[in-house]
Amino acid sequence: MSAVTQDAPTSPQLHAVLTHRRLPRWAPFGIAVGAVALGAAIGLGAGLTSHVQWGLIALVLFVIGTYAITARVEGRRQARDRVATSLVWACFVVAVIPLYSLVETTIADGLKVLNTDFLTHSMGGIIPTEAGGGVYHAIIGTLEQVGLASVIAVPIGMLTAIYLVEYGRGKLAQVVTFFVDVMTGIPSIVSGLFILSFWIIILGFGYSGFAGSLALAILMVPVVVRSTEEMLKLVPNELRESALALGVPKWRTILRVVLPTSIGGILTGVMLAVARIAGETAPVLLLVFGNQLINNNPFSGAQSSLPFYVFEQYSLGNQYAYDRAWAAALVLIAFVMILNLVARGIARWKAPKTTGR
Incomplete structure (x- = not known):
């Protein structure tokens, strides 16, 4: 020493x-x-x-x-x-x-033209080369189309992810995983062409916001599946085993233990999928067809949307149209940001409560 x-x-x-x-x-x-x-x-x-x-x-x-x-x-x-x-x-x-x-x-x-009138008026009766007009009809179209696509895609994506993580074994799970990977790389124009040929040409339905929602749902499903799958894999197996050891059925364990534990990450993945489809223009060009007037019915008649409105105004090639396009792009960014903040709030509200000493 x-x-x-x-x-x-x-x-x-x-x-x-x-x-x-x-x-x-x-x-x-x-x-x-x-x-x-x-x-x-x-x-x-x-x-x-x-x-x-x-x-x-x-x-x-x-x-x-x-x-x-x-x-x-x-x-x-x-x-x-x-x-x-x-x-x-x-x-x-x-x-x-x-x-x-x-x-x-x-x-x-x-911010040059973003005001209350811009948010509460459509382009009905407005000459494209003059000032004025608004984005109200496009906001309605985006809300309805993205909402319908989410209603279709989120349950399908979550159920698919639950199957792959909790039940998926053998060749069926491999086939489902393969097709999810393939769908992840599908361009938006391809999903639009598929719905155009199947929904409008073969089945004979007309152009509508719902047709656009179907194409957007195809783009949304693989994102929801992948994000939900990764979040479910992060849940410790000890939680599942503890619930099963107490005699709780597996479906109830998934519903009451696994999903609440991973709800924050799942909602984040869903918001990423919503943000991805909210800015898509190609399916809207093919299926929704655009409309200068307000159409509150997504199942009948052409509609507009914020991405379509931005594309439409920018294509006009004058300064007034450019200003309206930039204002609509700002509204779209604010729309996605608000959705993300709401999702974070819900995730924090629904997340399992932890108690400290």
């Missing part, structure tokens, strides 16, 4: 660790602030008007500054470690920049 005690303070490795200089915890934040300020200064000096370009310059300066300062204070090995961490954060920021640019552009251009 005495030998160890005498040797410990004089150990070169321990001495290096204890006396090695380290950057303070706020150093990355300070380097980031300096990089942003220097990037903005370079951008202004070079005459760059895009904030995205400023941000990219700041990211490069942040990585270079992190390595240089860390290498001088802590050494090259620690500098490489910090640079790797900085690159991870830089990749995250680079991924967020296009989203920020899209949202910023949509808000800036969409």
Whole structure:
């Protein structure tokens, strides 16, 4: 013991660790602030008007500054470690920049005509090359078409996922999994053509919002199946075994234990599927056919939708139409965001309650 005690303070490795200089915890934040300020200064000096370009310059300066300062204070090995961490954060920021640019552009251009009149009026009686008109008929169409598609796809997708996770064995489960994988890669135009040939040409039904909902449901089902399947797999088997050991039937175990445990992830997957179909235009072009007037009946007559309205207005090629298209795109983004917030609230409300000491 005495030998160890005498040797410990004089150990070169321990001495290096204890006396090695380290950057303070706020150093990355300070380097980031300096990089942003220097990037903005370079951008202004070079005459760059895009904030995205400023941000990219700041990211490069942040990585270079992190390595240089860390290498001088802590050494090259620690500098490489910090640079790797900085690159991870830089990749995250680079991924967020296009989203920020899209949202910023949509808000800036969409707010020009977005008001109460725009949300409560249709395009009936409005000359396309003049100001005015609204998106009310497209909002109704989107709500009805996405709602009907969700009513069709969510139960089918959830039941399929429950079968694959809880009951699926043998060739049937393999076949179902194969077709779900195939459906995941189906282009929206293909689902629209399928419903067009089957529902309208063969069965003789007319263009309607419901026809568009059928095509959207085809696109929604595989997303719901895959997301629900992964969430059900995350439920610990101990919960299932505990319920079965108490004599609870398997169907009741799934209904009262498995699904409530994974409800948050399932709802998130459903919202991803809704967000995916809410912006689809090709099935609407083929099946819903578009309408300038308000049509509250999705089972009869042509309807409009927000994606179709954006495409229609942009195709007109004048500034008033462009402004209406940007405003409709902003309404569509707000629609998806509100759905996600509602789903998160429901998931938190329905999630199993945990009690702490």
